[in-house]
Structures are given as C-alpha cells and as structure tokens.
Amino acid sequence: MRLSEVILRLGHRRWFATAGRLLMPLDRRLIRLTGGRLSVTGWRTAPPTLLLTTRGRTSGRLRERPLLYAWDGDAYVVIGSNWGQAGHPAWSGNLLADPAATVTIAGQTTAVRATLLEGAERDRVWPQLLRVWPAYRDYDARSGRTLRIFRLEPVRRGG
Template sequence: MNDTEILEMNRNVIEEFRANGGKVTGWVPLILLTTRGAKSGQERINPLISIPYGDNYLAVASKGGSPKHPLWYHNLLAHPDVTVEVGNEKFSARARLLSDDERAQAFAEAAKVFTEYDELQKMTSREIPVFLLEREK
C-alpha cells in the first residue's frame, strides 16, 4: 500500500472512530494520534494500535514491516507535543522516543497486545521505533 492509499484508508478509519466512540469495525482497538507535520507544521491525524502502558500509551512505528519509518515518526521527532484520542477521551501528551532497554521492554509489552509486532520486526532490517506518549499533567 502506498502513502496515498494509506492516507485515504486513515481518513475513513478516523471518521468511523469518531462517529462510534473509538470503535472501528474489523480493527483491533485504536487510538488517534494528532501530530504536526515535521516540515509543513500542518495537523496530521493517524490511527494507531492502542497499546496502553501504565497511564500512558505507546506508539509503535512499524509501518507494516516496511524498510522505512512511517511519516508520523518524523513528525514526532520534530514536534513531540501531540494529542491522543482513546474512545471518547482526548488528552495532550508528549512523545518520547525510547531506546535501549526501555525500548526493548516497551516493544515486548506492545507485542503482548499486538503479537504481529514480532513478525513485523523480522520483516525489516531497521529496529522498529517505539515512542512513549506521556500524558501532560
């Protein structure tokens, strides 16, 4: 699936998510992650698999095992202040790229929620990045 097809699919998922209190037919539980474009500064919304992590959430940049990072990865590095939607809840958060043991532990927890992450990691030579989406207090 190319980036244009992904964007169109995402638009449909976002619409259904918001119309149905966070539920999307045929999908695992999702969150909506609102970022600002790394270059454009424009608002971008991406549906991601819901990976609760304590009181926070994880964002796993798997892009289906692609050799490239998803577009939102670059947005988080450039503009880590984000908005997260879970069900009917919406909150501000700060994204922090995890590394080393912290990343390994978070990835293992994410793979417990969505077991395909382990297979996606095997499909790519890049280490799949994991961000902690920390709620603003």
C-alpha cells in the same frame, strides 16, 4: 473463533498489511465519527486503538493516524511499524521533530508528550506491544530497520 483471534492471526500476512494501509483513511474517519466506539477492525474485539494527532514537520498541518497501543503505567506506548515497510511512518518523524501531540480514545482527547524509547526502556515495553499485536515481530523482521517505539506521557495541566 472470536473476531479478535482471527484479526491477530491475519495480522502476520503481507496481504493484511497492504489492506491495513489502504483502510487507514476509513479507520481514521470511523474512529473520529463514532468517538472511538468503532474501528474498521471491529468493536470491543479489536486491539486497543487510539487516534494520534501530530503536527506535520514540513507542512505544519495537524495529522491524524489511528494506532494500536499498549499501556505503560498512565502512559501509552505506540510503535512505528508502518506495516513492515522499509521506511518509518511519517507520524514518527513528526514526533521526533515536535513531541507535543494529542491522543483520542473513546472520544476523550488528551495532550501528550512523546519520548522515543531506546535500549533497556525499549526492550522493556516490546513484550507489551507484542501482546497487543503479535505481528509486530514479523513487521520488525520484514522492515530491515529498528522500529521506533514511543511512550506518550499525558501532559499535566496546572498544579
């Protein structure tokens, strides 16, 4: 069994979510230091990960968070699962307050604008996210809330 298959199976376990929350600061540093080549979950076998930078809605400080993502055309789709916890993750509130953000993938940083997806648009991308991380279904059931899904559209400069 490949590492990616093991990770996908373990993602459904509560203890894995707890470990993930604890490893998040290490993952953020590792992604930043290696230009996105390495993550706590592995190398090329890991689900696709980006580093999202938002502006804190209260502090005004820049906040970084590694997130799994799916492609939607030329945009990225991310979900505020918060590992199945009852509360929304802080980064999702930051995007609601200020949708301007950046994503860093493999050392390349791109300015993006976030849109909260609802209704049919949300339903359309849900299967894409489940292909990346099937445990989102468990996190959704466990959280007792509607998980926020954002489409991160690259900002076109000039022209």
